[in-house]
Amino acid sequence: EIVLTQSPGTLSLSPGERATLSCRASQSVGNNYLAWHQQKPGQAPRLLIYDASRRAPDIPDRFSGSGSGTDFTLTVSRLEPEDFAVYYCQHYDKPPWTFGQGTKVEIK
Amino acid sequence: QVKLQESGPGLVEPSETLSLTCAVSGYSISSGFHWGWIRQPPGKGLEWIGFFYYTGTTSYNPSLKSRVTISVDTSKNQFSLRLTSVTAADTAVYFCVRGVDSWGQGTLVTVSS
Numbered sequence: 001e002i003v004l005t006q007s008p009g010t011l012s013l014s015p016g017e018r019a020t021l022s023c024r025a026s027q028s029v030g031n032n033y034l035a036w037h038q039q040k041p042g043q044a045p046r047l048l049i050y051d052a053s054r055r056a057p058d059i060p061d062r063f064s065g066s067g068s069g070t071d072f073t074l075t076v077s078r079l080e081p082e083d084f085a086v087y088y089c090q091h092y093d094k095p096p097w098t099f100g101q102g103t104k105v106e107i108k
Numbered sequence: 109q110v111k112l113q114e115s116g117p118g119l120v121e122p123s124e125t126l127s128l129t130c131a132v133s134g135y136s137i138s139s140g141f142h143w144g145w146i147r148q149p150p151g152k153g154l155e156w157i158g159f160f161y162y163t164g165t166t167s168y169n170p171s172l173k174s175r176v177t178i179s180v181d182t183s184k185n186q187f188s189l190r191l192t193s194v195t196a197a198d199t200a201v202y203f204c205v206r207g208v209d210s211w212g213q214g215t216l217v218t219v220s221s
Binding site (some may be wrong): 047092 | 142153154155167168169170208209211212213214
């Protein structure tokens with residue numbers, strides 16, 4: 001089973017700042033089958049990034065994903081008020097699929 | 109555009125069986141993708157429960173495998189989750205999903221007598 005570890009647990013930033021979120025896997029994620037989801041309170045998660053670096057439809061280009069193997073990064077170039085939320089990475093390589101524990105991006 | 113909608117009892121008694129259904133519209137589940145379930149206990153993170161692939165194979169979280177069954181009804185374009193012998197630890201919002209790209213709105217299931 002691939003264990004995903006996200007850091008930091010909480011990121012305190014101001015609107016307009018850059019956010020950099022990390023997701024580290026306990027073993028290599030094949031085919032870079034790594035996704036990032038955003039979840040706001042009371043809502044279902046929403047896919048932002050798949051295949052480590054491909055933006056999902058209708059996702060603003062301020063969101064970008066990078067990385068391969070065991071180290072992956074989600075970057076939000078300039079935080080908008082609606083970007084303050086919890087972010088989860090997920091791998092979908094060989095089952096069982098797993099999630100990281102989440103990074104909360106909060107307003108400083 | 110695909111839409112997924114969960115339905116089922118919001119309250120289940122301890123030791124009983126939790127049963128949920130996910131109705132899919134806008135895409136035929138027999139055409140492709142993995143179709144699965146994810147849960148989120150109140151105030152906690154996401155836990156992958158399992159999926160079935162449109163070719164018929166299934167895969168489950170090892171920690172739940174002995175209690176979980178995911179089945180499909182292609183005639184109704186829906187799939188279901190069955191979790192036996194539930195305890196309070198199974199209280200969560202349950203989401204049905206298509207692969208990684210589409211989520212249902214989620215349904216809260218509370219295990220309590």
